[in-house]
Amino acid sequence: MSSSEDHCYRLLTDYANGFMVSQVLFAACELGVFDLLAEAPGPLAVAAVAAGVGASSHAMERLLDACVSLKLLEVEMRGGQAFYGNTEMSRVYLSRVSPTSQCSMLLYMARTTYHCWGHLAQAKGKNQYLRTFGVPAEERFTAIYRGERVQFISVLTAFDLSLFPLVCDLGGGAGALAKQCLCLYPGCHITVFDLPEVVRTAEEHLSLPEEEQIGFQEGDFFKDRLPEADLYILARILHDWADGKCSQLLERVYQSCKPGGGILVIESLLDEDRRGPLLTQLYSLNMLVQTEGQERTPSHYHELLSSAGFRDFQFKKTGVIYDAILARK
Incomplete structure (x- = not known):
């Protein structure tokens, strides 16, 4: 395979697997990983994160390492054991305690938008906004209106x-x-x-x-x-x-x-x-x-x-x- 073909294949693979990246982000938000780490006095080991969000250590380790690769989390090694903490992006945008948190919007995307996109090939432009998959009213409004808080300064000025x-x-x-x-x-x-x-x-x-x-x-x-x-x-x-x-x-x-x-x-x-x-x-x-x-x-x-x-x-x-x-x- 030539270098050009190799680049094209890697690009194609990135596109095809893009939904997995979104799901890593969505899952970490839904489980409350970023919230737990924001409230912790310091970085936490896999077992502590898993216990804090009610997940298995076996699965959590994979999710946390994927988040590190995506620069959503940072990791430090102590005596051969990994300890995880939030990056600046996660502290600012993914922790619910942050005034600029986008977590609610991301969960709305995970539970509504993501499912709609599964039907893109059959889409016909029919208005089904906010009526899809029974997303509760409180969740919809929290996502949409709180998610807007960081978006308007540039357009209003x-x-x-x-x-x-x-x-x-x-x-x-x-x-x-x-x-x-x-x-x-x-x-x-x-x-x-x-x-x-x-x-x-x-x-x-x-x-x-x-x-x-x-x-x-x-x-x-x-x-x-x-x-x-x-x-x-x-x-x-x-x-x-x-x-x-x-x-x-x-x-x-x-x-x-x-x-x-x-x-x-x-x-x-x-x-x-x-x-x-x-x-x-x-x-x-x-x-x-x-x-x-x-x-x-x-x-x-x-x-x-x-x-x-x-x-x-x-x-x-x-x-x-x-x-x-x-x-x-």
Whole structure:
């Protein structure tokens, strides 16, 4: 086998075995490995980790060593015995005690998204979002809304939003984005507008923001009157829907928007040739297996927004997961 063939074969093997890497991460989160190590006074031996999470030492040793290879854990040897501890990534993003923990989101991906992707070959773009495999409401909202806390800074600072004192976050759930927006722009007032069942579930299972400048209003943004605002934020909303539904929603936003006001769209943008970035392409496939929508290019969003009446279209690729689009009325 030539060096070129060898490289191709190794690359193919990496792709084919990628789901195993995800499952190592998911399993360690579900078992509470990172939480146990975060609470421990120091690195722990295999037996201590296994006992702490209720697993066998035989199986746990393999899982821990795989986590070390993935740089999720670090290991030190003492007298021929291995002791394991969290890496910085695990301390920051995988331990539940961390304010930036993504553990809930990863468990949601393990129990819902992963199973949906098992049917990718049969996917037809039918909206089954949040109704798949009976994931409990508390788990869904904890995953989605707490997972958002570290994602919004770059998009909320892509443009100067201090020009818009009255903000409406459409489909804003438990207010993760609203709270971040208020931290960055303390002079604004924000209304979070979402379905009654979403607001009720969030009230039951999460601590909603207590700031006087953040309010919650129940409603369906396809049917009910939208709150008055200088700026409407649609964060990861349009990618759930086909173009027709997007146009319907954008037209309603335009009619409600004050003259000179704007709309901020937060989505992961495809390159114009649609051949990247890879993560956005994967997200677009995720829309195929869970919703009726897709990820789009800047020009695609420009067409949708201008057709609804918006002008002064601007977009910024942030270099992280989500990008920002701003248009004005």
